[in-house]
Amino acid sequence: MELVYPAGALVILLLVSAAFFALVRERDDLHRLLLTELVAIMTLGLIALVATDLAEALILPGLVVAISELVALSQVYIAKEGLAARPAKVRRIEVMDTAPAIVAAILVAYGIVLSGFSGGAIAAAGLVFYFMGHGHAERFALLEAASGYAWAIWIGAFFIFMILPAYWFFAVLIAGGAILLKVMVKLSLIGTMRGDPDV
Amino acid sequence: MFSLPTGQIGGRELFVVEFGDVVNYFSPYTASLFAFALIFTVIVIISRPERMVEIAFGGDAYLAKEIPTKDLAFQRFMAIACGLATLAAVVSGDLFNFALFTSMVGITNIGIVAAVRSRHVLNAAYQYGIVAMVATLPLFGAAAITLATTGSLSLWELYRAGITVPFVAKAFLVLGVMGEGMAPFYVAKAEITRAPGAPYILMIHVSSLLVFLRVVEIALSM
Numbered sequence: 001m002e003l004v005y006p007a008g009a010l011v012i013l014l015l016v017s018a019a020f021f022a023l024v025r026e027r028d029d030l031h032r033l034l035l036t037e038l039v040a041i042m043t044l045g046l047i048a049l050v051a052t053d054l055a056e057a058l059i060l061p062g063l064v065v066a067i068s069e070l071v072a073l074s075q076v077y078i079a080k081e082g083l084a085a086r087p088a089k090v091r092r093i094e095v096m097d098t099a100p101a102i103v104a105a106i107l108v109a110y111g112i113v114l115s116g117f118s119g120g121a122i123a124a125a126g127l128v129f130y131f132m133g134h135g136h137a138e139r140f141a142l143l144e145a146a147s148g149y150a151w152a153i154w155i156g157a158f159f160i161f162m163i164l165p166a167y168w169f170f171a172v173l174i175a176g177g178a179i180l181l182k183v184m185v186k187l188s189l190i191g192t193m194r195g196d197p198d199v
Numbered sequence: 200m201f202s203l204p205t206g207q208i209g210g211r212e213l214f215v216v217e218f219g220d221v222v223n224y225f226s227p228y229t230a231s232l233f234a235f236a237l238i239f240t241v242i243v244i245i246s247r248p249e250r251m252v253e254i255a256f257g258g259d260a261y262l263a264k265e266i267p268t269k270d271l272a273f274q275r276f277m278a279i280a281c282g283l284a285t286l287a288a289v290v291s292g293d294l295f296n297f298a299l300f301t302s303m304v305g306i307t308n309i310g311i312v313a314a315v316r317s318r319h320v321l322n323a324a325y326q327y328g329i330v331a332m333v334a335t336l337p338l339f340g341a342a343a344i345t346l347a348t349t350g351s352l353s354l355w356e357l358y359r360a361g362i363t364v365p366f367v368a369k370a371f372l373v374l375g376v377m378g379e380g381m382a383p384f385y386v387a388k389a390e391i392t393r394a395p396g397a398p399y400i401l402m403i404h405v406s407s408l409l410v411f412l413r414v415v416e417i418a419l420s421m
Contacts, residue, residue, distance in 0.1 A: 005347055016336065023333065029325065036332040043336045047343040054346065058295055062339050065302045069335070072306055073328040076313045080321040162218045 008049045016042045033073055040066035100133030111184065116176045120183025127188030143185050150181035215292070222292045222355060228416055232289040232409050239405045240282030243275065246398045270314050271399075277310035278399040285406040288380075289413045294352045295342045297417065298375070302338060304406045305331040305379040311399055334378020341371035357421040364421045373418055380410035 019038045026032050043066065047058050077083075104126035111123025157175035160167055210227040217223075225233065248271050251264040281304055288300035309331060312324035345368045346352050357364055 009344075020333075032329055036329055039333050039336050043339045046336070046340045050343055050347045052346075054352075055343070058339075058343070058346075061295075061299055062335070065299065065306075065335055065339075066332070069302070069306055069309070069328065069332045072309050072313070073325065073332065076309065076321060076325050076328060079313065079316070080318065080325055165219075 005049060009046075012042060012045050012049065015045070029077065033070070033077060036073075037066070037070060040070070097133060100130040104130035108184075111180065115180050117179055117183060120180040121187065123180065123184040124187030124190075127184060128190050131188060143188065147182060147185040150178045150185065154178035154182060216290070220353065221296060222353070223287075223290045224292050224355075225290055229290050229413065232412055233286060236282060236285045236289060236405065236409050239402065240279060240286065243278045243282060243398050243402055248275075248398065270316060274311055274314040274399045277307050277314065278402040281307035281311060281402050281406050285409050288410055292354050294345055294354060294357065294372075294417070295339075297354075297413070298338045298342045298372075301376055301380045301410055301414075302331075302335055304410055305334070308380075308403050308406065311403055331379050334375050336375070337371040338375025338379055341368045341375055344368040344371065354417065354421065362421075369418045369421070373414055376410055376414040381407040 016039070019035065019042055023032060023035045023039070026035055044059055044062055047055055047062055049055075050058075107126025107129070108123045111119040111121075111126065113119070114122055154175055157171045157178060160171035160174070164171075212224040212226050213230055215222050215224045248266070251266075252261050253264065254261045284300050284303040284307060288297055288304060291297040291300060309324055309328045312320060312327065315321070315324075342352060345357065345364055348365050348368070349357060349362050351357060351362075356362060
């Protein structure tokens, strides 16, 4: 630890100065936005250098902050430049009309059995496949609502952890169910990215 | 049960709010910052937005600017979110939580400015956003360096006399807050102040002032 931490910090410092140098040199607005992401990754490196379990827990909020700022800035950039999405042609494949429902049902059922983060990922794979096969237009609002409720339930479980720690098992079950729903819904949005408007 | 180490500038704690090992505290200093942020959040919730009037130069004509309700609603939502983030940042008892809420103040500030549909204001918001995003490096870096050298993020521990926080961590913290929470002061003040939507735009200034006062307390005490 005595030698590793200063050495790692020195490496990060060099990389940070490279990123800042690039940021100063760059004149194009879009490229500067991409370079800020480089700086954000250096931030994660600086947190990861702590190398304890706590650091692992701190990386996730750091990542969320970086991504949310990136998304907000991208929206500002789109509004600033007056960009609009081009309608894309969607390719029709016959097997994609029939197969998704069965495969998705199996994967979602298996994901619910697994529960938690990994279960959410498995169930999401099924939903991604389903939405890629079918349209999503009328289900989009429903997905958003489900995601919102799952988030609220998840936060509620965290409040049980903090305020009533004696009921931790109850909170674990609630959080496991909610994170399943949350991860599933969020990942399934990938399946809707087929060039439709509002996605 | 909890007692703040003596000699820190905020005064003794009046009462604490305990979330597991994260213990928020209200000292006379942080409580007055909290009260100020609370009053302003309530003002943003109940007040009606101003209608901007531009006077034509050289005559007695004037024109009122029409702002769509949808934009105003978004701006108001962002201003309230900014107020809540400020409330949490000024009483936080944990360095990492303070960094998180400060960056949330930064994000909501971008949102408040970006709701204005004017090319100049959007340009200013974009430049401010880039500064805010780059500032996450010193802000979270300060928390990470503090954790690595002292082994704790709790301000209750860091305020103790026996624990020395390295100078670079303090400098990073102040630098990060300057970029994240206070950027409008020097990046785009003129453009942002020119933007319509009075009580909402002012939330940017209130939040940056309060977050700066809080970081002064933290940097001097630890």
